[in-house]
Amino acid sequence: MKIGLFAFIAISALAQNAPSGSGSVSGFRFEVVSIKPVSRGPGVQLGVGNPTPNGFTATAGMWQWLEFAFGPSAPALRTELWQDTEMKNEPGWVHQDLYSIDARVSQNDLKAWQSQTRNQDLLHSALRAALKERFKLALHEEPAKRTIIELVVSKRGPRLKPATPAASLPTGLPLESGGVRALGGKPTDMDMRGATMQDLADALHYIFFDGPVRDRTGLTGRYDFYVPRIETPGEDRGFSYSVADLGLEFRRGTENRPILVIDHIEKPTPN
Numbered sequence: 001m002k003i004g005l006f007a008f009i010a011i012s013a014l015a016q017n018a019p020s021g022s023g024s025v026s027g028f029r030f031e032v033v034s035i036k037p038v039s040r041g042p043g044v045q046l047g048v049g050n051p052t053p054n055g056f057t058a059t060a061g062m063w064q065w066l067e068f069a070f071g072p073s074a075p076a077l078r079t080e081l082w083q084d085t086e087m088k089n090e091p092g093w094v095h096q097d098l099y100s101i102d103a104r105v106s107q108n109d110l111k112a113w114q115s116q117t118r119n120q121d122l123l124h125s126a127l128r129a130a131l132k133e134r135f136k137l138a139l140h141e142e143p144a145k146r147t148i149i150e151l152v153v154s155k156r157g158p159r160l161k162p163a164t165p166a167a168s169l170p171t172g173l174p175l176e177s178g179g180v181r182a183l184g185g186k187p188t189d190m191d192m193r194g195a196t197m198q199d200l201a202d203a204l205h206y207i208f209f210d211g212p213v214r215d216r217t218g219l220t221g222r223y224d225f226y227v228p229r230i231e232t233p234g235e236d237r238g239f240s241y242s243v244a245d246l247g248l249e250f251r252r253g254t255e256n257r258p259i260l261v262i263d264h265i266e267k268p269t270p271n
Contacts, residue, residue, distance in 0.1 A: 027125065028109070028112075028121075028122045028125040028126050028129075029125070029126050029129045029130070030055065030056075030103040030104060030105055030126045030129075030130060031104055031105055031106035031109070032103065032104050033101065033102070033103035033104075033126075033130045033134075034100075034101070034102045034103070035099055035100070035101050035130065035134050035268055036099065036100050037097060037098065037099055037100075037267075038059050038098040038099060038100045039098070040098060044059060044098070045059060046059055046060055046061070046098070047059075047060060048060045048064055048065070048068045050120070051113065051116075051120065051123050053110075053113075053114060054104055054105060054110060054113070055102075055103045055104035055105055055113075056101065056102075056103045056123060056126070056127075057100075057101065057102045057103070058100070058101060059098060059099070059100040059101075060098065060099070061094075061095065061096075061097070061098055061099075062093070062094045062095070062096075062097050062098070062099055063087070063090070063094050063095050065099065065101070065127065065131060066085075066087060066090075066094065066131070066260065066262075067085040067087070067260075068124070068127070069124055069127035069128045069131055070085065070128060070139065070260055071084070071085035071260075072084075072085070073119040073120065073121050073124055084212050084257065085260060086144075086146075086257075086259045086260065087259065087260045087261075087262060088142075088259055088260070088261050088262070089261055089262045089263070090262045090265065091262075091265065093267065094262075094265065097267070101127075101130070103126065103130065105126070109122075134268045135265050135266055135267070135268055136264060136265065136266040137262075137264065137265050138262075138263040138264040138265075139260055139261060139262050139263055139264075139265075140260075140261050140263060141258040141259070141260060141261070142258060142259045142260075142261045143256065143258055144256070144257060144258060144259045145254050145255070145256055145257075146211065146254065146255060146256075146257045147210045147211035147252060147253075147254055148211040148212055148213070148214050148252070148253050148254065148255050149204075149208045149210075149211050149212065149213045149214070149250050149251070149252060149253075150213075150214055150216040150250065150251050150252070150253045151197065151200065151201050151204065151213055151214065151215050151216060151217055151243070151248060151249075151250060152216045152217055152248065152249060152250075152251055153217050153218070153219070153247060153248060153249075154244070154247050154248060154249045156247055157247050158217070158219060158246065158247040158248065159245065159246055159247035160219070160221075160223040160225055160246055160247065161223055161224050161225065162221055162222070162223055162224075163179070163193065163194040163195075163221075163222040163223055163224050164224075167194070169193050169194055170182045170183070170184075170193060171183055172191075172193070175192070175195055175196075175199040175202075176198070176199060176202060177194075177195060177196045177198065177199050177222070178194065179192060179193055179194035179195035179196065179199055179222060180192075180193050180194065180195075181193075181195075181203070186228075186229070188229040188239075189226065189227065189228045189229050190203055190226065190227040190228075190229075190241065191226050192223070192224065192225050192226070192227070193224050194222050194223075194224065195222060195223060195224075195225070196219075196220070196221070196222055196223075197215045197217045197219045197220075197223075198215045200215070200225075200227070200243075201213045201214060201215035203227075204241060207236065207237060207239070207240055207241060208236055208237075208250075209236055209237065210252075211252070213250075214253075214255070216253075217248065225246055227241045227242065227243060227246070228241070228242055229241055230242050
């Protein structure tokens with residue numbers, strides 16, 4: 001039976017237990033995987049989604065596949081983590097071409113696949129193997145020091161309202177910690193309930209052009225707080241968020257974050 005533009009490629013899977021930690025896994029492969037180009041147009045749903053019970057199906061730009069597969073282990077929907085990955089030496093088509101991936105794991109690997117950690121290490125491993133094989137991909141990491149924005153406690157100390165334990169949370173957007181970003185009020189502001197400082201750093205991740213936001217407050221509790229958006233014409237994105245009333249502030253720092261160097265990559269051919 002013919003399957004799309006690219007036939008499914010059989011890849012022998014290595015049976016392996018789900019990882020116990022968040023470190024990367026190597027050697028795990030899809031049993032079958034189809035990769036085909038997709039034309040941009042109405043109805044095309046883009047995004048690196050999460051695993052299905054027996055595999056993985058999604059459509060995204062080639063640059064997104066590379067950043068997710070070879071960036072830090074993280075859930076696919078935590079784009080604020082893996083999109084910090086930088087590349088160099090990649091050809092122009094990597095930022096233009098879209099590819100659909102439809103993959104399945106073997107029956108022997110189902111239990112491990114379905115019980116993998118939130119960091120989705122098995123998915124990362126399987127995608128790395130598929131991309132290397134189908135795109136004749138060769139790459140290496142280059143050490144680099146990159147700018148970050150640190151969220152820290154100001155000299156006057158934190159002024160945060162602790163969340164009431166077991167309190168009912170309002171309707172809102174779920175946060176990674178289990179808190180919510182409440183709906184209602186100004187949609188551009190952040191009304192956070194039962195939230196952590198990591199939730200706040202994640203929400204602020206892209207407000208600076210020169211680096212992602214990292215939580216350096218040392219605060220481990222859950223809080224209810226409101227962060228208004230401030231218009232700043234001519235600065236960065238033209239807006240920012242004020243954390244001064246919370247006893248917090250931003251400062252610039254650095255972190256070691258490797259760059260992916262593309263040594264070789266080819267567009268896959270039909271087979």
